[in-house]
């Protein structure tokens with residue numbers, strides 16, 4: 001079950017037009033794009049493409065691997081996985097506007113045969129049992145109250161020996177209420193940030209075993225420190241994931257960083273495996 005209002009939170013006015021304007025402002029041609037041109041704007045999580053690579057570097061992704069990206073947004077991580085590893089990627093996301101824009105970029109980049117994006121809920125996946133070698137999830141669980149359902153579906157859809165690699169914002173040691181708005185929630189009702197133990201228990205209950213975990217608090221603080229210094233020196237960049245956060249982007253990012261500094265939350269990577277023979 002998904003909190004109502006999540007897709008509404010992520011739907012902002014004329015996102016595609018604003019990304020295209022940002023591309024032009026940095027000298028890229030929206031009709032003759034490279035995958036790298038789009039990277040500043042299509043990875044909607046802490047650390048952007050740097051964080052995507054840091055998680056994927058811990059995995060062994062073979063050409064032709066069947067990958068599913070849960071909560072794919074406009075498809076940045078999915079396109080990267082297809083392009084970099086030669087994998088076939090299915091992405092699923094609750095926000096129709098993101099899927100529409102993601103498909104437009106797949107077409108422009110000639111990746112539509114390798115990356116298939118669809119609207120749906122990750123707690124009820126439209127995929128066959130044992131049909132994925134790898135599932136990924138970047139900053140999505142914070143919107144999903146039922147973590148057990150995410151892991152039950154991941155365990156069902158993964159092949160035996162397949163892995164589920166995720167990078168989510170989780171509760172840290174300070175249990176004060178978060179300061180809102182943050183990038184994934186304008187208000188507390190659609191924020192479902194949980195402690196790492198909640199993820200681990202849900203994974204184990206679904207029959208997955210944990211193979212790696214890494215807290216990324218300092219990585220996040222360093223990343224935002226660099227971002228704030230650059231903005232102070234050069235002004236806000238024309239192209240960035242802030243475009244997906246609408247008019248209150250600056251406030252959302254500042255609140256997120258303040259929540260991390262106060263140890264209310266921190267981004268964490270986890271990698272699980274569906275044991276062979278199950």
Ligand SMILES: C[S@@+](CC[C@H](N)C(=O)[O-])C[C@H]1O[C@@H](n2cnc3c(N)ncnc32)[C@H](O)[C@@H]1O
Nearest residue numbers: 043044045071072073093094095121122138143
């Ligand atoms: C912060 S964005 C991250 C997008 C993408 N993973 C990325 O890193 O670029 C969170 C995404 O999760 C999606 N989402 C939230 N709850 C979902 C659910 N229950 N099922 C599918 N997608 C969901 C939202 O629509 C949004 O696109």
